[in-house]
Amino acid sequence: MAVSQKEVRSSMPEDVREYELMVILPPDLTETDLKTKVQDFQEALSQHGGKVIDQEVTPVRDLAYRIGKYDRGTYATFHFAFPIEHVQELEKLIRIEMGVVRHMIVTCPKNYVFKGLLAYEEEAEALRLKEAEEKKAKDNEDMERRNSPRPVAARPARAEKPSEVPASAANVTPKAEVKVEKKEEAPAPAPKAAPKADLSKVDEQLKAILDNPDISI
Numbered sequence: 001m002a003v004s005q006k007e008v009r010s011s012m013p014e015d016v017r018e019y020e021l022m023v024i025l026p027p028d029l030t031e032t033d034l035k036t037k038v039q040d041f042q043e044a045l046s047q048h049g050g051k052v053i054d055q056e057v058t059p060v061r062d063l064a065y066r067i068g069k070y071d072r073g074t075y076a077t078f079h080f081a082f083p084i085e086h087v088q089e090l091e092k093l094i095r096i097e098m099g100v101v102r103h104m105i106v107t108c109p110k111n112y113v114f115k116g117l118l119a120y121e122e123e124a125e126a127l128r129l130k131e132a133e134e135k136k137a138k139d140n141e142d143m144e145r146r147n148s149p150r151p152v153a154a155r156p157a158r159a160e161k162p163s164e165v166p167a168s169a170a171n172v173t174p175k176a177e178v179k180v181e182k183k184e185e186a187p188a189p190a191p192k193a194a195p196k197a198d199l200s201k202v203d204e205q206l207k208a209i210l211d212n213p214d215i216s217i
Contacts, residue, residue, distance in 0.1 A: 004053075005114075008053055013083075016081050016083050017108075018080070018081050018112060019106065019107055020078070020112075020114070021104070022104050023041070023094065023098070023102070023104075024070075024074070024100060024101040024103070025073060025099075025101065029074065034057070037098075038076060041076065042055075044090065044098070045090070047090070048082070048089075050081060052079070053114065054114040056075075056077045058117055067101050068101065091105055
């Protein structure tokens with residue numbers, strides 16, 4: 001019969017350690033055969049002063065991989081205190097005489113708290129459901145965000161700015177003013193005097209008239 005962990009630890013000698021034994025039993029055991037098999041393990045663990053602290057027996061389930069001729073089995077787990085010097089004898093007894101498919105004995109760490117396979121499976125299932133719900137909620141939020149119309153923000157009225165000189169023009173140094181001096185127009189040249197008539201010919205003609213006796217003046 002299982003005893004309290006606190007009670008076992010308070011009276012546990014130095015040569016006693018806490019262990020955990022997991023065995024896989026054949027799937028074809030009847031309910032009566034299974035109860036008998038569990039009692040056999042309890043008696044084996046009680047030998048040499050061992051004490052069963054806790055235990056768990058699961059229903060028949062699929063194995064992770066085929067072992068011998070079995071692909072299904074029943075898991076039985078025992079948390080117990082046992083003398084260190086007799087552990088090898090216990091393991092030999094289980095392997096040869098207890099008719100198990102597979103077994104494993106491990107030493108428990110200090111302050112170990114027993115948790116059976118069913119508890120681990122319940123935690124794993126709860127975690128899976130939680131992750132599925134969180135994913136569904138996130139997918140719904142993403143869907144609503146994609147389907148909801150996006151509000152158009154009103155643009156503020158644009159204040160009219162006084163015309164400004166472009167910065168490029170403001171930075172240009174004004175060029176020196178170029179003064180164009182108006183040249184004074186030169187006076188028009190005076191018209192050339194008509195060439196003087198040759199008076200010598202006029203004098204000769206006038207003299208010829210005076211000297212003509214036929215002309216009376």
